[in-house]
Amino acid sequence: MLTLYHHPFSPSSRFIRMVLFEYGAEFQSVAVNPWERPQELLRLNAAGTVPVIVENEGPAICGPGPIVEYLDETRGYAMADRRLMPDHPEARAETRRLVDWALGKFDQEVVGHLVRERIYKQTMPRTAGGGEPDSNALRVARANIQHHLKYFGYLIASRRWLGGDRLSFADFALAAEMSCADYLGEVPWSADENIKNWYARMKSRPCMRPLLQEKILGMPPAQTYADLDF
Amino acid sequence: MLTLYHHPFSPSSRFIRMVLFEYGAEFQSVAVNPWERPQELLRLNAAGTVPVIVENEGPAICGPGPIVEYLDETRGYAMADRRLMPDHPEARAETRRLVDWALGKFDQEVVGHLVRERIYKQTMPRTAGGGEPDSNALRVARANIQHHLKYFGYLIASRRWLGGDRLSFADFALAAEMSCADYLGEVPWSADENIKNWYARMKSRPCMRPLLQEKILGMPPAQTYADLDF
Incomplete structure (x- = not known):
């Protein structure tokens, strides 16, 4: 187990x-x-x-x-x-690069700020760093998300999935980050049609169902969060 | 090629x-x-x-x-x-955890600050963010390095190498980070005997020789940098 x-x-x-x-x-x-x-x-x-x-x-x-x-x-x-990891070493490297981008760069520049300021800090005691969101951090995240969505959209426009022609870990890493930003209503879906269509495909997978049903007490999700036709 | x-x-x-x-x-x-x-x-x-x-x-x-x-x-x-990656999935996970720690956590909390403030910013034009080191960032790095050395020393005390009984990628990831801090004279070698002995073993490997001979114009390395008996 x-x-x-x-x-x-x-x-x-x-x-x-x-x-x-x-x-x-x-x-x-x-x-x-x-x-x-x-x-x-x-x-x-x-x-x-x-x-x-x-x-x-x-x-x-x-x-x-x-x-x-x-x-x-x-x-x-x-x-x-x-299998979610491709076989060829070059394709594996591309999958890992995009997993690192989603969980590393995208998280540090966008989603990490949003989750920390708008979720974690609301449930942490003040002595542990909780309190009002830092509006500067939120401003930075909201500016950065545009660049990231544009890049992801550019990749998806030329591929079936984020890492290539097959679904891979890269898609799930990005979908996981996006789902947190989406809960908070922080994804400008109109910015890129390709990324929106890709996320709709990801959202309809059974593995996302439990995540889409989770809520934070006193902080309801954005209207589109659990909607498969957002 | x-x-x-x-x-x-x-x-x-x-x-x-x-x-x-x-x-x-x-x-x-x-x-x-x-x-x-x-x-x-x-x-x-x-x-x-x-x-x-x-x-x-x-x-x-x-x-x-x-x-x-x-x-x-x-x-x-x-x-x-x-081979520098072990065979068993559990040992591979431990190697990857420590590579991530060295290049991620240790870099973000310690070596990244030192290199950016004391090397990069000295060679960057002011318009690109160059200039005097941020003494606050240096203070944070110098406080944090103590905790990291203690943890790495604790691991090495119970193992032959950082990731286990065999040399692995984890040793090289940490040695690479340490070599940059050491160039700047920022490693308190007296803090932990185990980590000092481990680094002496790493330093004597031929792969480190080219690195130990590189210098930055106008910024000579710390005295012990290239010394195998530091």
């Missing part, structure tokens, strides 16, 4: 939840507030971050990159043509 | 140079100042970052993670017991 330590609105945790679903891996999940630095999490991952998975009595596998590689190494072969 | 686009004092570029040497992969290198956002680099990597490699007429492989995975997928098997 797999155990996943995650936060419901951590984009990289959502990425792993979607991949576990796609790979048909049963798991139990433990929700964690990483900013509380709980001992149980720190014992598993000295970095104090989620996602982390533990398989049976095995060691903790920490961080979204190591986790998807692990899942693919232990289960990918059996997925046959539904 | 491989071409590497790099900056001599970008820690993740140094990591790739060391791995290319260890894997016996011949390459030509092109030094780049990423902050100048040169067209040739942007055409290869829309993120505008180094390292990037190109093999023959193939596509660009961008970023340290995708590059080492690519090198291991295309050359690792032939390395036999000198």
Whole structure:
């Protein structure tokens, strides 16, 4: 049995939840507030971050990159043509580049600001850094998202999926980030038709259903969040 | 033939140079100042970052993670017991976790500040953000390095190498980051005996020799930088 330590609105945790679903891996999940630095999490991952998975009595596998590689190494072969990591080294490199872009650059420049300011800081005590959103951080995120959407739209215009002609981890990494921004109504969908159509395809996958039903108390999602025809 | 686009004092570029040497992969290198956002680099990597490699007429492989995975997928098997990625999925996950820690967390909290403030900003024009080092960023880096060294020292105390009983990519990722901090005399070597002994072992590897001979005009390295018995 797999155990996943995650936060419901951590984009990289959502990425792993979607991949576990796609790979048909049963798991139990433990929700964690990483900013509380709980001992149980720190014992598993000295970095104090989620996602982390533990398989049976095995060691903790920490961080979204190591986790998807692990899942693919232990289960990918059996997925046959539904495998989410391509076979060719060049295509694998492109998948990894875009996973890193989504969870790294896009998160640091856009979604990380939105989630921290508008979700985490609303549930954190003031002593832990909670409080009003930093309007400067939000302004930066809202300016940056335009450039990122344009680039992703440019890629998708020339490919069937984000990383190439086949669905890959890259699509799920980006969809996970987008879903958090979308909950907050922060995605300017009119900016790029290609990215909107791509996200509609992703949203209709069963793996997204549980995510689209989750809500934060006192903070309802944007109207289009769970709507498949947004 | 491989071409590497790099900056001599970008820690993740140094990591790739060391791995290319260890894997016996011949390459030509092109030094780049990423902050100048040169067209040739942007055409290869829309993120505008180094390292990037190109093999023959193939596509660009961008970023340290995708590059080492690519090198291991295309050359690792032939390395036999000198391969730098372990075989077992759990050990691979541990290697990747520590590579991510060194190039991600350690870089963001420590070495990235040092290199940007003390090297990059000294060679950048003021219009591109160059100028005096931000003493606050340096103070943060100098406080943070203590915690990181303690953690790395704790790992190495119970293992032969950083990621386990065998030399792995994790050792080279950390050595690459440490070498940049060490050039600047910013590593408090007396803080942890284990990490000092480990770095002495890394420093004596032939792959580090070219790095230890590089100097920045007008900014000589710390006295111990090239000294194998520091």
